[in-house]
Amino acid sequence: MISAIWAEDEQGVIGVDGRLPWSLPGELAHFKKTTFHQAILMGRKTFEGMNKRVLPGRTTIIMTRDADYKVEDNDNVLVFNHREAVIDWYRAQDKITAKDLYIIGGAEIFSAFDGCFDRLYRTVVHGNFEGDTHFPENIQLGQFSELSSVDYPSDEDNDYAFTVKVYEYKR
Numbered sequence: 001m002i003s004a005i006w007a008e009d010e011q012g013v014i015g016v017d018g019r020l021p022w023s024l025p026g027e028l029a030h031f032k033k034t035t036f037h038q039a040i041l042m043g044r045k046t047f048e049g050m051n052k053r054v055l056p057g058r059t060t061i062i063m064t065r066d067a068d069y070k071v072e073d074n075d076n077v078l079v080f081n082h083r084e085a086v087i088d089w090y091r092a093q094d095k096i097t098a099k100d101l102y103i104i105g106g107a108e109i110f111s112a113f114d115g116c117f118d119r120l121y122r123t124v125v126h127g128n129f130e131g132d133t134h135f136p137e138n139i140q141l142g143q144f145s146e147l148s149s150v151d152y153p154s155d156e157d158n159d160y161a162f163t164v165k166v167y168e169y170k171r
């Protein structure tokens, strides 16, 4: 299964200055639980916005058009230059150990994989933030059916309430 997973504010903002606009440990816990032991794919800018920190317990795929891009000292990181190379890798996995693929952003990468998603994991953060990156409008939520919607209130660790929605592509 290929899924997109992201968090946006009520205006669709997903990023500012190369990073997330908010700090929400509860949302990160949802992200970790969903993607753990699977494969995550991100754009080079998102990876560098995380100071090239590789998230543990997951196969990490970085997308860049730079054929010489290297990530040092990590066997769990793959670098691909074309969407088709990612799809070939995904389909060629051993059936027993095959990982689901989670496209984790940013905006350019979500756009590049439009049309590939079986599922969407969309968090809406209930606030309005300054931002320079928005979730791409070409990805039409109307093509998907909502499977679940769970509300998380704000608390001492999370300044904003958020809602996690899961959608499935309408076949």
Ligand SMILES: NC(=O)c1ccc[n+]([C@@H]2O[C@H](COP(=O)([O-])OP(=O)(O)OC[C@H]3O[C@@H](n4cnc5c(N)ncnc54)[C@H](OP(=O)(O)O)[C@@H]3O)[C@@H](O)[C@H]2O)c1
Pocket: 005, 006, 007, 008, 013, 014, 015, 016, 017, 018, 019, 020, 042, 043, 044, 045, 046, 047, 049, 063, 064, 065, 066, 080, 081, 082, 083, 104, 105, 106, 107, 108, 109, 110, 112, 133
């Ligand atoms: N809220 C969320 O859930 C969330 C999730 C992820 C990211 N973000 C935020 O989004 C922002 C970054 O998003 P962004 O759109 O600017 O950048 P991005 O999608 O993270 O990365 C863009 C880069 O990916 C590579 N790329 C894009 N399309 C490609 C293709 N078809 N083939 C090969 N490589 C390709 C290029 O790398 P090269 O330039 O090296 O060729 C491009 O510059 C940050 O603020 C980040 O924090 C938010």
